[in-house]
Amino acid sequence: MVGWYRRFIPRFASIAKPMYNLLEGDKAFRWSHECEIAFSTLKEMLISNTVLSHPHPDRTYVLTTDASMVGIGAELAQQTPEGIRPVAYFSKTLSKSERKYSVYDKEFLAIVMAVRHFRHHLIGTKFCLRTDHRPLQFLANTKDPWSKRARWIMELEEYSFTVEYITSRENVVADALSRLEYEKTLNFDESEKIGQNNNPPNPIAAFRLPEAATLVASIRDDWSMEESMKAQQRDPLLMEISDIVGRDQVGPLVDMKNQSMVVKKGTGKWTAIPSLGLGIPVTLIGESVFARCLSSLKDETVTASKSLKGPSTTKYEGDKKEMLEHIRQALYASKIISYAQGFMLLREAAKEYNWTLNYGSIALMWRGGCIIRSVFLGNIKEAFDKNPGLTNLLLDDFFKDAIHRSQASWRKVCAMAVTLGIPTPCFSTALAFYDGYRSGSLPANLIQAQRDYFGAHTYELLSKPGQFIHTNWTGHGGSVSSSTYTA
Incomplete structure (x- = not known):
């Protein structure tokens, strides 16, 4: 990625020289303090305004996506006077079930997830979608799409875009981002024991929030593979969000714990x-x-x-x-x-x-x-x-x-x-x-009788529809009825 964007980085050769020295054939590979400084400096530049450009409403967005065996990546960019400059990056590790997708579905998923992530930029604008998977050029002409492909096509219909094929050699950034695999690092405080008192453990408390959310995400993966009623049961937004937060690797779910x-x-x-x-x-x-x-x-x-x-x-x-x-x-x-x-x-x-x-x-x-x-x-x-x-x-x-x-x-x-x-x-x-x-008759007659007893609110008889009467239930007092209070 750094080499791809070197034209935007001042003094790139000088900064990167310690790392380039490691590639000289007659020297042993030794990661020095100078290499660490160079690496950190270049990494920071990738996410600073040295490389990134502020989005401009009058410029066309270019969304480039890619997928690998372990993840998906995307670059959102715009055409500027200096050439195409990135606006933002996106990457995501594939779930266990997503890794079983075909190459076509992985690449298709990369498009869908990237569009979802950058929705606030792309909705209502016409953008260029670039992919190095040639069959996706004909996305709009897919015949008889089934299950998830049908849902993905339906989701993309609200956007206006053209699909452009690029070679893998041109798809450097998205390809690099798709190969970032994040390991789970959720650490839980085992000192807090559930059900320490004499009561049986609460089945809800037994699931710490990160564990429960991850469980929901994994179950949703299983459900996504089912055939029955699939098209009707998928894709509510909050369930989709549950997928995302359930796979959170090191973020706020870790801190929430038992909250x-x-x-x-x-x-x-x-x-x-x-x-x-x-x-x-x-x-x-x-x-x-x-x-x-x-x-x-x-x-x-x-x-x-x-x-x-x-x-x-x-x-x-x-x-x-x-x-x-x-x-x-x-x-x-x-x-x-x-x-x-x-x-x-x-x-x-x-x-x-x-x-x-x-x-x-x-x-x-x-x-x-x-x-x-x-x-x-x-x-x-x-x-x-x-x-x-x-x-x-x-x-x-x-x-x-x-x-x-x-x-x-x-x-x-x-x-x-x-x-x-x-x-x-x-x-x-x-x-x-x-x-x-679905009940033709509900036990509201008791409620009406109670209301008439304590508040003289009257009631209606089935045998005399439209006529409201009051009963003197105790035999004491008058026959006063309330004809105006309808609460």
Whole structure:
């Protein structure tokens, strides 16, 4: 890399001379203090404004990518009066499953990951994509793409770019970056023992955060290889982020360790509050907010963990692969419920505030870069295109069939979580919503009777619809009823 950029480095020959001396054939290879200074100086120059250029909005971006057996690399550059100058670099070590990809898929993955990384530079602009893998020149003309290739092509469709083939000799920087393999250096404090008191160990606390995140990333790798419902279950943004942070090598996850407190910022709360005002049960977002609130009571939960007992059995003894498949199905079903609730809220808000919303277009817009991005937002668009008056996504054939297929696994996961004492608020509330929504008659009559007893709020009889009455439940007092209080 340094040799490639030497034209931008003043006095390059003088700085690099100690290292070049090592290449003389009649001398023994001896790494001296002068060599270390030269190496460090050149390395610093690669990431300083000596080599790097500030991005200019009127210049065309050039993204060059490459893949090796161990990693992927990319260089983002722009054409300047001095020639093409780099703006930023990117490299990533391949996961265990990614190393099994074909050469074509590794090179394709390098493009996708680089575009994701530099999205804030590339979105909305036309750029040149350079690769030394000739078949990728015909990326846009791929016939019958399957599984991950189809998803990658769909992801790249929102960008405007041309593909240019370059030789390996011209692809020096990305090639070098793709060969940087990072070893795992996560060190955990083993002195902190889990479950030192008489209570059985908490299965959640048994996973330190870095370990749990890495486990999630590895499971996602396994899921990515599955064939069933692959196109619908992949690619929500937060799961993709889990992949990235789960493979963090030496960064903030190491310092987080047992930190289980989540900072509350407000987007979930901003959604939950109007849902209560509009009377729409957006229960998954609500439970997510409450889970974060619970996590903020760190001192209390630490104290409680020392005295409050849970179930005697906290370890799952069954088939791990089978349970992971049940969890995948439960995740899929719960995601569908969350989207269904979200669109229920939008529809009710449209009625309340006289909005005109195109629900199919909203789904398509979210599919790009929103935090709630998911591939099956395309299926949501199809559902609303087919039936613009659709009251709930669960009534669409695609989502109804998907829920029916996943339902048995979903129930097994929630039951097992309760048995083992593992909180799964979103899985559980999603299932409770589904069972409530599919019930033609709910036990709300008791609630109405209670409200009429303590507040004379009246109730409606099935035999007399539209007529609200009050019962003097105790035989004392008058027959006063509240006709204006409707809370």
